[in-house]
Amino acid sequence: MEIKNINILGAGGHAKVVIEIAEELDYKINEIYDQNPEVSKILDYNVSNNLETLTEKENVFFALGNNFNRKSSSQKYHFANFNLVHPSAIISTRTKIGVGNVIMAGVVINSSVKIGSHCIINTSACIDHDCEIEDFVHISPNVALAGNVKIKEGAQVGIGASVKQNITIGSWSVIGAGAVVINDVPENVVVVGNPAKIIKSVVLK
Numbered sequence: 001m002e003i004k005n006i007n008i009l010g011a012g013g014h015a016k017v018v019i020e021i022a023e024e025l026d027y028k029i030n031e032i033y034d035q036n037p038e039v040s041k042i043l044d045y046n047v048s049n050n051l052e053t054l055t056e057k058e059n060v061f062f063a064l065g066n067n068f069n070r071k072s073s074s075q076k077y078h079f080a081n082f083n084l085v086h087p088s089a090i091i092s093t094r095t096k097i098g099v100g101n102v103i104m105a106g107v108v109i110n111s112s113v114k115i116g117s118h119c120i121i122n123t124s125a126c127i128d129h130d131c132e133i134e135d136f137v138h139i140s141p142n143v144a145l146a147g148n149v150k151i152k153e154g155a156q157v158g159i160g161a162s163v164k165q166n167i168t169i170g171s172w173s174v175i176g177a178g179a180v181v182i183n184d185v186p187e188n189v190v191v192v193g194n195p196a197k198i199i200k201s202v203v204l205k
């Protein structure tokens with residue numbers, strides 16, 4: 001049987017879920033890295049803080065919840081050319097999908113969806129027909145995207161939010177938990193509520 005190797009960058013809460021999906025899919029986890037010198041263990045794995053050696057590694061999977069950090073890591077490291085898809089996810093065979101994405105338990109992706117690279121499609125999210133999700137996006141748990149929604153680069157749709165059909169959410173914007181989005185959202189803003197309204201600009205960290 002082919003041995004599938006993976007190195008993981010990130011050792012926080014999100015990384016725990018990524019690790020368990022990789023285990024479920026029979027990946028061999030070579031090493032786990034985190035820049036925080038106070039983090040030396042995750043689950044039952046040791047964590048290396050020597051990120052210099054990570055530049056030499058292949059198949060690095062970015063288990064980082066911060067969308068901007070996944071983008072900057074993708075410019076530094078040899079990223080994984082595969083996706084980690086939980087076996088319980090239901091994904092239309094007509095989905096086009098890049099690399100480095102994690103698709104968690106209970107996700108449903110319907111017909112003709114496009115997903116870029118290094119996205120998080122979190123637990124039980126539903127992405128309906130013809131949606132387009134660009135790179136470095138995070139679709140949080142229990143989000144519902146209706147048909148033909150476009151989520152631009154680096155945006156985060158917060159837990160439990162709903163987005164009406166044909167809506168576009170601008171790059172790096174944040175949709176608050178539980179929001180109901182019925183109008184297009186420009187780039188670099190935070191929106192909350194029902195109906196979702198802009199409350200501030202996004203400061204990228």
Ligand SMILES: CC(=O)SCCNC(=O)CCNC(=O)[C@H](O)C(C)(C)COP(=O)(O)OP(=O)(O)OC[C@H]1O[C@@H](n2cnc3c(N)ncnc32)[C@H](O)[C@@H]1OP(=O)(O)O
Pocket residue numbers: 122140141157158159174175176177178179190191192193199
């Ligand atoms: C597995 C996982 O954990 S995946 C991660 C899932 N997590 C999420 O989806 C979190 C999404 N984030 C949120 O909802 C955040 O509250 C944000 C991004 C919308 C705002 O966060 P902050 O920038 O820290 O704003 P802050 O907490 O200061 O709130 C600003 C105002 O908006 C209000 N507000 C914040 N979030 C929401 C929300 N989701 N819905 C309604 N109002 C909200 C606050 O009450 C506050 O109002 P006030 O000024 O009248 O007091």
